[in-house]
Amino acid sequence: MQNTAPAPEATVTQTRTQTRIQQHRRYLMCRPEHFTVSYTINPWMEPANPTDTALAVRQWQSLYDTYLALGHEVELIDPIEGLPDMVYTANGGFVIGGTAYGAKFRFQERVPEGPAFMDWFRDNGFDVAEPVEVNEGEGDFLLVGDAILAGMGFRSTGDSHGELARVFGKDVVSLTLVDPRFYHLDTAIAVLDPVEGPGGVERANIAYLEHAFDERSQAILAERYPDAIRVSDADGSVFGLNSASDGLNVIISPRAKGFEAQLRERGYNPVLVDLSELLLGGGGIKCCTLELRS
Numbered sequence: 001m002q003n004t005a006p007a008p009e010a011t012v013t014q015t016r017t018q019t020r021i022q023q024h025r026r027y028l029m030c031r032p033e034h035f036t037v038s039y040t041i042n043p044w045m046e047p048a049n050p051t052d053t054a055l056a057v058r059q060w061q062s063l064y065d066t067y068l069a070l071g072h073e074v075e076l077i078d079p080i081e082g083l084p085d086m087v088y089t090a091n092g093g094f095v096i097g098g099t100a101y102g103a104k105f106r107f108q109e110r111v112p113e114g115p116a117f118m119d120w121f122r123d124n125g126f127d128v129a130e131p132v133e134v135n136e137g138e139g140d141f142l143l144v145g146d147a148i149l150a151g152m153g154f155r156s157t158g159d160s161h162g163e164l165a166r167v168f169g170k171d172v173v174s175l176t177l178v179d180p181r182f183y184h185l186d187t188a189i190a191v192l193d194p195v196e197g198p199g200g201v202e203r204a205n206i207a208y209l210e211h212a213f214d215e216r217s218q219a220i221l222a223e224r225y226p227d228a229i230r231v232s233d234a235d236g237s238v239f240g241l242n243s244a245s246d247g248l249n250v251i252i253s254p255r256a257k258g259f260e261a262q263l264r265e266r267g268y269n270p271v272l273v274d275l276s277e278l279l280l281g282g283g284g285i286k287c288c289t290l291e292l293r294s
């Protein structure tokens, strides 16, 4: 019999091929029937560039079909004419345990979306916590394990982080975004596995773009997630991090080549979906996806 203690080399290999566990997801999406870029509220939006609404709908449909093919549930909210950004449902609220904390948008152009999403939540059996503070929902709030990472700097305010903590009774970790291209937290952090399983916090893991954050926030992330994937600027700039994970499958942009390789190396299954048309509005896969946690 050989000595059973694994060689250091073997330990590394084991980490790399770690078994990933797919969790069921329920999402809220909005077909981009009225999608266009008619105003500028982030550096990606250029109203002079033409948009192709039919193409946006086809690309969106491929994301919708992908979720269903993976066994997830997708609910739909009716698109409203004159609200072209409604396709980015991640901004519509933040939902845990059947309670939806409503959104209160920073810019006038999107303000009417807040009540529209709250109506949908009420009509679909969620308790709604109406927001007093400006916040853009899951665009800036990410549940990782038992903590909520919360972004500020461009959209959601620091005061909304306090409100969020009161609504859900959870630890809220404030992070400051500093690069205008990455104006929502979900453009700079991807939650790969939010579950604190038998392996403890080890399984709750993220990927992020370091320089999208100020120094204080970088230090917090490095301390909390020593095993996080750090992505390149090239992958961040194609919204590679704006992705949705079910713990095993990670839906990402086909342009994020380096991130795709990093995910494979960690035992995740990257699934490529191209939302190039929706990137003209400054949004990607995660932006078009709001998780409904019952």
Ligand code: ARG
Pocket (backbone or CB within 6 Å): 041, 042, 045, 085, 088, 090, 091, 110, 138, 139, 140, 184, 186, 187, 281, 282, 283, 284, 286, 287, 288
């Ligand atoms: N045009 C939208 C805005 O600027 C894009 C929102 C993207 N959503 C997101 N969760 N990052 O508000």
